[in-house]
Amino acid sequence: MEWTGARYADTPTVEVRAWVDAPPDRVWEIVSDFSLMPGMSDELQSVHWLDGAAGPAVGARFVGRSRHEALGEWETTSHVVECECPRVLTWAVEDPSRPAAVWRFRLEDKDGGTDLSEWMQLGPGRSGLSFAIDGMPDKEQKIVFVRMREFERNMTATLGHIKKLAEER
Known part of the structure; x- marks a missing residue:
């Protein structure tokens, strides 16, 4: 991959893709249901919406609690910065103007x-990884x-x- 030699300040990114045998609307139901995400991750332990939000919309905020063997446990507040049903959902971790990370799901009707x-981008704002680097x-x-x-x-x-959830529905 292209991470060899990357520094935190380079704001490295990674993207993975999958084709799902289900229409974008069905996939969106899963992608936008953040209550499902902890069950899909070894790291993310829980998610709860703030300020009365019940789901993603631009400006909505949520708290995610995570755990990692080497990094310990932590909590972050994320801000939904892009939400176009059923095409794209993006959130910035901590400060949206200088996020610790940016995460995005993109859905495209295909075949x-x-x-x-x-997709995710690390930085440019400080994160738990910054302390390890320090x-x-x-x-x-x-x-x-x-x-x-x-x-x-x-x-x-x-x-x-x-993919599994969407194809089973």
Whole structure:
């Protein structure tokens, strides 16, 4: 992959794709139901909406609680910055003007089903990974590389879960 040599300040990205044998509307029902996401992730433990929101809409906020063996447990507040049913859903982690990460699901009607992608960008704002890098600055590139591979693996698993759920309905 293209992460070799990447530094946090490079805002590295990763994207995974899957074709789902279901229409975008059905896939959207799953992608936009954040209560399902903890069951699809080893890292994400829970999600709850803030300010009375019941689901994604531009400006809606939610808290995600996560756990990682090497990084510990943490909680972040994310902001939905793009929501176009049933095409794209994007959220920024922490400060939307300088996020710790940006996540996006994109859905495209293709070949009688849905081309589904999940994309994420690390940084430019500080995150838990920043603290690991602060402690071992000489290992920054390795830390970023390993974390991006973890994201890729977890995102691939998430898309597999979404595909299974959408095709079973």
